[in-house]
Amino acid sequence: MKDIDWTAWFYTILLIVVFREGAVAITKVFNHPELGNLVGLMSLLATLLIWRRFRKISNRLIDTNNKIMKESAFAFLPICAGSLIMLVHLGKEIPVFLFVLTLSTLLPLWIYAKMAKRWL
Template identity: 75%
Template sequence: MTQFNHPELGNLVGLIALLMTLLVWRNVHKLPARLVDTNNKIMKESAFAFLPISAGSLIMLVQMGKEIPLFLIVMFISTLIPLWVYAKMAKRWL
């Protein structure tokens, strides 16, 4: 992505490429059981990664005042919806 002058999109493009590779692999071969088990374990343990984010959000909420509703909408869209979509995809395709 650096060659396209957008290095900040490297992680996103990498994840999308990995997803596409897994989709193609799933159509050709069966996914290994250890991959499915690892995915389930990562999803269960990744909830702890959101604790520092939540603490930072609470600190920001105290200082925001009138901008709280907009902040909550952004938090909802950027956190809950992608997690819900990922869970649906994982349940259906894995």
């Protein structure tokens, strides 16, 4: 059985949390804290791309990130349930909501996949 690299886990999660919370703080200044997650994700990806240009990204970081991505799939179940409840109350605004939901989910995932395939 493979040992867990707790140091890599700690620093990977710390990196994600710092970027996310920093982005939320910045977007609060502009009165749009709801964009914090997206801004945090994009800034973390940009930082990793710049880092990758000059130095190699640690295999420990990549392995830990892969494990987090695999295990975090269950985090979407409560989001799906909340979206279903929201859909019931939207009425005539459902098409716009579904368009925004689809675009804001698929576009970042597609961009992330393209970037990961090419540069990571």
